Amino acid sequence: xxxxxxxxxxxxxxxxxxxxxxxxxxxxxxxxxxxxxxxxxxxxxxxxxxxxxxxxxxxxxxxxxxxxxxxxxxxxxxxxxxxxxxxxxxxxxxxxxxxxxxxxxxxxxxxxxxxxxxxxxxxxxxxxxxxxxxxxxxxxxxxxxxxxxxxxxxxxxxxxxxxxxxxxxxxxxxxxxxxxxxxxxxxxxxxxxxxxxxxxxxxxxxxxxxxxxxxxxxxxxxxxxxxxxxxxxxxxxxxxxxxxxxxxxxxxxxxxxxxxxxxxxxxxxxxxxxxxxxxxxxxxxxxxxxxxxxxxxxxxxxxxxxxxxxxxxxxxxxxxxxxxxxxxxxxxxxxxxxxxx
Numbered sequence: 001x002x003x004x005x006x007x008x009x010x011x012x013x014x015x016x017x018x019x020x021x022x023x024x025x026x027x028x029x030x031x032x033x034x035x036x037x038x039x040x041x042x043x044x045x046x047x048x049x050x051x052x053x054x055x056x057x058x059x060x061x062x063x064x065x066x067x068x069x070x071x072x073x074x075x076x077x078x079x080x081x082x083x084x085x086x087x088x089x090x091x092x093x094x095x096x097x098x099x100x101x102x103x104x105x106x107x108x109x110x111x112x113x114x115x116x117x118x119x120x121x122x123x124x125x126x127x128x129x130x131x132x133x134x135x136x137x138x139x140x141x142x143x144x145x146x147x148x149x150x151x152x153x154x155x156x157x158x159x160x161x162x163x164x165x166x167x168x169x170x171x172x173x174x175x176x177x178x179x180x181x182x183x184x185x186x187x188x189x190x191x192x193x194x195x196x197x198x199x200x201x202x203x204x205x206x207x208x209x210x211x212x213x214x215x216x217x218x219x220x221x222x223x224x225x226x227x228x229x230x231x232x233x234x235x236x237x238x239x240x241x242x243x244x245x246x247x248x249x250x251x252x253x254x255x256x257x258x259x260x261x262x263x264x265x266x267x268x269x270x271x272x273x274x275x276x277x278x279x280x281x282x283x284x285x286x287x288x289x290x291x292x293x294x295x296x297x298x299x300x301x302x303x304x305x306x307x308x309x310x311x312x313x314x315x316x317x318x319x320x321x322x323x324x325x326x327x328x329x330x331x332x333x334x335x336x337x338x339x340x341x
Contacts, residue, residue, distance in 0.1 A: 003150060004032040004089045009039045010103050011094040012061055013271030014193070018045040019158065019277050020139050021094045025044065025054035026157040026321040027146040040083070040103055047251040054159045059083060063099065084108055086306070092145050093118070093126040101247035106256060106272070113145050121212035139297045158277035158298075162259065166252035177219075177243050185217040187258055187275070189266025190234060190246070191227035194316045196288050196324040197267035201230055206330045207265070216262065218242040222255060222269055263340075265333065269296050283336055288313050304328055304336060 007028055018041065025037050038057040041049050042231035049058050058081055065071040089107040093100045094114045101122035104112050116134040131144025156279040171181065179185055188208065192198045208218035208230050218241050220231045231246040249257060255274060258264055264275035264285045276282040276296035284296040287306040293301040305311055306327045308319075318324055 004028065004035045006036050006038070006086055006088045006108050007149075008088040008091045008104075008109065009037065009055075009094060010092065010100045010107075011272045012042045012063070012100060013038065013045065013095070015045050015048060016268070016273040017095075017138075019270065019273045021142050022052060022054075022158045022160070022277065023153075024092065024094065024141060024142050024146045025052060027151040027173055028149075029054045030154060030157075031151040034316050038086075038088070038090060045251075048160075050168075051161050051255070052159050052161070053161055060101075061103065071285070074155055080106055089094055090149050091126065092149075092174045093122060094124050094142050094273060096120075096126075098122060098130075111149075113148055115145060117141075137295070137300075138293050138294070144159065160255065160277060161251050164231055164254050166250070167256045170249060170253035170256035171277060173210045173245065173248055174243075174257065177245060177248070179219065179243055182213070183217055184262055185219050185243070186211055187219050187224065187261045187264040187266075187271075188234075189264060189269055189271040189275075190269040191222040191224070192228045193270040194288060196316070196318050197286075198230070199267060199270060199285050199325045199328065200323060201233040201264065203326070203328075203330050204234045207333055208234065208242050209239050210330070210334060212240050219257065219261070220244045220246055220251070221257065224245040245334055259322075263337070272296060281340060283333060285325055285328050285333070287327075288315055288318075290314070302336065304332055 011018055028037055029034055036263055039055045040059045040061050041047055041308045042061050042063055050056050059298040065075045072137045079121045083106055090111040091104050091107045091109045093104045093114040098120040104125050112126040114128050116130045118128045129145045129148045133140035133144050162284055188204050199248050227246050231244050235241050259278045263281045264272055266272040268289045272284050276299055282299045284297040284303045286303055290312040291303040291305055306324055
């Protein structure tokens with residue numbers, strides 16, 4: 001395409017997935033600096049996109065409100081109106097599901113492209129781009145859609161700018177919790193949406209005690225009631241309690257906490273991918289998902305995979321009823337940290 005003036009990106013939900021798509025917006029601006037980038041996203045990842053200087057307009061898709069007839073009738077027409085306020089030179093469906101296909105369908109554009117592995121009939125609305133990275137990392141698969149529009153991807157950049165006021169609030173939260181400016185600390189992302197993506201609490205506790213021996217403070221992060229419960233279990237199993245910031249920060253503040261750390265450790269989950277995107281040293285513990293597709297981008301050498309023949313099964317729950325990541329001992333992680341220098 002010779003010139004792009006308006007591009008719509010549809011990437012809706014999970015924090016980690018939206019992070020993986022961020023370089024697409026940078027690639028568009030890198031090649032077409034005057035292009036207006038509009039992004040449709042769901043509420044949980046809104047604040048992440050608000051930190052992206054490459055996005056000019058955000059359209060909020062409140063999926064939960066569409067689940068009832070009353071909610072659908074209330075939300076659909078205002079959403080459709082906002083979506084169709086302008087025509088787009090191209091629409092990129094980076095979700096590849098029915099809900100994103102429905103959004104792409106109503107968007108006014110003659111060019112609608114999607115990722116290589118479209119599902120739920122979404123390939124009937126947007127043309128799948130099977131590029132050179134169709135079997136590679138998900139970040140590169142998303143970027144193949146940008147390349148198909150004529151974007152020259154000279155460098156892969158995650159455009160994230162943490163607002164100064166949010167960094168200041170994060171510093172205040174950390175100081176109140178017991179971390180003074182300059183104290184070395186590491187971040188433990190204790191939870192994950194899939195039960196078999198979670199490292200056992202006793203392993204986190206043992207690793208936390210090991211870090212204290214090195215005069216490095218372990219800091220727990222996460223959100224929701226389950227992560228709160230997990231963090232309390234870790235606290236109870238440690239000789240010295242860690243700093244617990246679970247449910248204490250919003251996404252921009254969390255980004256500051258992670259960015260200022262020495263290292264982030266956890267499963268295949270959003271905050272760990274955020275660490276990799278921010279350029280923080282990242283150790284990702286992986287079992288049911290494939291490291292070549294989903295590992296910490298740019299740091300695949302720091303991924304520790306479970307030693308099981310069934311790794312990469314892509315199942316949310318283990319059919320063998322085993323705790324997948326318990327097969328990754330604490331010593332493996334300690335050895336990886338030592339090798340990183």
